Amino acid sequence: MSEQVTALPDATSHSIPQAPSPVRRRSRLAEKARAIALGAGFPLVLILLWDRAVALTGTRLVPSPRQVAVMMYDFSFGGVYDDAFSATILTHIWKSMTRVYGGFFLAALIGIPLGLMIGRIRVLRQLLDPTINLLRPIPVTAWLPLSMIFFGLGPNAAIFLVFLGAFYPILLNTMFGVRSVDVRLFEAAAMLGCSGPAMFRQIVFPASLPAIFNGLRIAHGFAWILIVVGEMTGVPTGLGSVIMDGRTLSRTDLVVTGMIVIGVCGFVTDRIIVVISNRVLQWSPQHHA
Amino acid sequence: MRSPERPHVVIRGVTKRFQVGDGAVEALGRIDVTIATGAFVCLIGASGCGKSTLLRIVAGFEEPTTGEVLVDAKPVTAPGSDRGMVFQDYALFPWMTVRQNIGFGPRQRQLPRKEVDDIADEFVRLVGLESAANRYPSQLSGGMKQRVAIARVLANNANILLMDEPFGALDALTREQLQRELLQIWSRARVTVVFVTHSVEEAALLADRVLVMSAGPGRIESDINVDLPRPREVSSPEFNAVRRELARRLTSHMASARARVDELT
Numbered sequence: 001m002s003e004q005v006t007a008l009p010d011a012t013s014h015s016i017p018q019a020p021s022p023v024r025r026r027s028r029l030a031e032k033a034r035a036i037a038l039g040a041g042f043p044l045v046l047i048l049l050w051d052r053a054v055a056l057t058g059t060r061l062v063p064s065p066r067q068v069a070v071m072m073y074d075f076s077f078g079g080v081y082d083d084a085f086s087a088t089i090l091t092h093i094w095k096s097m098t099r100v101y102g103g104f105f106l107a108a109l110i111g112i113p114l115g116l117m118i119g120r121i122r123v124l125r126q127l128l129d130p131t132i133n134l135l136r137p138i139p140v141t142a143w144l145p146l147s148m149i150f151f152g153l154g155p156n157a158a159i160f161l162v163f164l165g166a167f168y169p170i171l172l173n174t175m176f177g178v179r180s181v182d183v184r185l186f187e188a189a190a191m192l193g194c195s196g197p198a199m200f201r202q203i204v205f206p207a208s209l210p211a212i213f214n215g216l217r218i219a220h221g222f223a224w225i226l227i228v229v230g231e232m233t234g235v236p237t238g239l240g241s242v243i244m245d246g247r248t249l250s251r252t253d254l255v256v257t258g259m260i261v262i263g264v265c266g267f268v269t270d271r272i273i274v275v276i277s278n279r280v281l282q283w284s285p286q287h288h289a
Numbered sequence: 290m291r292s293p294e295r296p297h298v299v300i301r302g303v304t305k306r307f308q309v310g311d312g313a314v315e316a317l318g319r320i321d322v323t324i325a326t327g328a329f330v331c332l333i334g335a336s337g338c339g340k341s342t343l344l345r346i347v348a349g350f351e352e353p354t355t356g357e358v359l360v361d362a363k364p365v366t367a368p369g370s371d372r373g374m375v376f377q378d379y380a381l382f383p384w385m386t387v388r389q390n391i392g393f394g395p396r397q398r399q400l401p402r403k404e405v406d407d408i409a410d411e412f413v414r415l416v417g418l419e420s421a422a423n424r425y426p427s428q429l430s431g432g433m434k435q436r437v438a439i440a441r442v443l444a445n446n447a448n449i450l451l452m453d454e455p456f457g458a459l460d461a462l463t464r465e466q467l468q469r470e471l472l473q474i475w476s477r478a479r480v481t482v483v484f485v486t487h488s489v490e491e492a493a494l495l496a497d498r499v500l501v502m503s504a505g506p507g508r509i510e511s512d513i514n515v516d517l518p519r520p521r522e523v524s525s526p527e528f529n530a531v532r533r534e535l536a537r538r539l540t541s542h543m544a545s546a547r548a549r550v551d552e553l554t
Contacts, residue, residue, distance in 0.1 A: 184380035193397035
């Protein structure tokens with residue numbers, strides 16, 4: 001069994017993680033701490049620069065980090081200004097999330113099956129591909145007036161806009177994923193007795209998953225970007241509407257607070273998607289983000 | 290034990306033309322071969338002689354332009370689980386573990402879960418991959434991947450193994466190991482093997498019968514029976530004689546094919 005002997009050392013290191021020696025564990029921890037320090041250190045430097053710039057120019061139009069921090073505290077817990085925005089952060093996050101994920105999941109629900117079919121079925125591709133490429137370059141903001149006519153003033157228009165923005169990356173990446181599956185896999189499956197709808201479920205879908213997850217991740221980023229546009233349509237709550245209110249009231253500290261909350265929400269949820277995708281795609285060595 | 294007289298695969302008047310741009314390329318001239326049940330047949334020839342195309346026609350991946358292929362007296366119209374293809378690049382499903390890859394065929398037959406698992410385990414053992422059963426293909430060496438590919442078609446009751454330069458991408462040591470294992474599987478499982486290779490040595494080591502092909506268009510030039518006793522000793526004079534004979538045929542066909550091309554141009 002010379003083959004086994006030569007193959008094992010290399011192969012086991014992937015699948016069966018051995019208990020790392022104390023020395024190596026310490027250096028891995030140090031490496032991780034270093035990465036976190038660098039990643040968190042840079043925003044701190046930016047905040048410092050921001051603070052200095054505001055102080056040196058003496059502007060009253062841009063809030064200082066301290067003002068934003070106070071606003072953030074009031075937005076989260078209240079007790080400072082005690083106005084309409086005090087201690088309302090969770091309501092706004094919740095409302096925005098229902099719209100972000102309403103639009104996102106709707107886009108995934110339609111985009112993934114449609115992308116699988118367009119990628120695999122030639123007639124569908126010929127039928128739909130030109131239309132898709134015609135509609136895709138139209139900015140989501142251009143749909144704003146029409147979406148308000150279709151869905152009225154309210155959350156549905158916001159969900160529609162988020163859906164539009166999330167739909168194309170999911171659709172196109174899924175199509176691309178299907179098109180780039182190795183033909184041999186279809187041949188191998190056919191020879192093993194797999195055909196028709198079973199081929200979709202067992203081969204086309206799993207083989208395209210890496211590309212699908214790429215699309216989902218990009219779309220998810222767009223969904224958070226578009227929530228501000230979506231909530232311009234005159235909804236009373238949501239992080240986007242907070243920013244629009246801050247603009248109308250000339251309260252830039254509120255605007256920046258809203259921006260930071262959206263950034264953090266987007267960041268945290270993106271990490272969740274990465275964790276899920278690493279778990280689902282653990283078979284794919286190229287995909288670990 | 291074997292019944293060498295009963296034909297398993299009959300290739301009758303098969304030709305193949307490919308459309309390339311405006312013109313057509315004749316990949317296969319007329320091919321007529323009958324392969325007996327339980328035989329180990331090697332197809333050997335220079336690259337471009339159509340040996341892989343012929344194999345893919347038997348597998349049902351390609352349709353012949355004329356002629357037909359009969360397997361157990363029934364014409365081939367599509368890929369089927371009676372003919373298991375083993376590809377050079379393995380074509381394992383990367384999102385499935387070794388056990389799931391091997392159980393894929395039985396799963397398609399809607400067998401009960403317990404039965405699928407039993408079959409998968411049986412063939413995992415057959416190719417000696419018990420310790421790697423739960424790994425993904427990306428965590429395997431080339432030799433281990435090819436073992437999975439062989440087990441995958443055997444688990445699906447394939448009684449013809451179609452192998453397209455299966456060991457071409459492996460290092461010499463692993464290749465020898467797998468050649469030995471393949472011969473063991475062949476004698477135990479009583480399958481018919483059609484094995485495409487460009488290695489004279491490999492053909493002499495494995496085959497009962499060697500079909501030497503030449504290109505432009507692809508045809509079978511020589512049909513040689515190899516009746517050396519098994520296991521074959523690669524350093525024996527008899528083995529060397531077979532190897533020299535195969536090499537001589539191969540090169541003379543290549544030379545005459547070149548001469549034909551020269552005449553045409």
